[in-house]
Amino acid sequence: MDAPHDNTGRKGLRGWWLTPPRSGMRRFLAPWEYRNPRPWAVLHIAGGTVALVLGGIVLSLVTNAWLILGAFWMVVALANYAVGYWMLSIADSVTPWT
Numbered sequence: 001m002d003a004p005h006d007n008t009g010r011k012g013l014r015g016w017w018l019t020p021p022r023s024g025m026r027r028f029l030a031p032w033e034y035r036n037p038r039p040w041a042v043l044h045i046a047g048g049t050v051a052l053v054l055g056g057i058v059l060s061l062v063t064n065a066w067l068i069l070g071a072f073w074m075v076v077a078l079a080n081y082a083v084g085y086w087m088l089s090i091a092d093s094v095t096p097w098t
Contacts, residue, residue: 029087029090033087037087037088037090037091038087038088038091040087041083041084041085041086041087041088041091042084043084044080044081044083044084044087045080045081045084045085047080048076048077048078048079048080048081048084049077051073051074051076051077051080052073052074052077054073055070055071055072055073055074055076055077056070058070058073059071059074
C-alpha cells in the first residue's frame with residue numbers, strides 16, 4: 001500500500017464542482033459566488049432593477065408586438081430579484097468562512 005502517494009482527490013474545476021468543500025445551500029451557488037454571496041446578490045438585484053426599467057420602457061410602447069417582449073423583461077427582473085433575495089438569505093444564515 002502506497003499511502004503517502006494515494007491521492008484520490010478529483011482534479012480540475014469539474015472535479016472540484018462535483019465534490020465541493022462547502023455545505024448546505026451554498027452547494028447550489030457557482031464556485032466564484034459562494035465565497036462572497038452578498039456582493040453577487042446585490043449585483044442580481046441591480047440587474048433585476050435594470051430589467052424592470054427596460055421592461056417598463058418596452059411596455060410603455062403599448063403595441064401588441066411589444067407586450068411579449070415587455071413581459072419577458074419583467075420575468076427576467078422577477079428571477080433576478082428572487083435569486084438576489086435567496087443569496088442574501090444564504091449570506092445572513094451562515095457564519096463567515098464556513
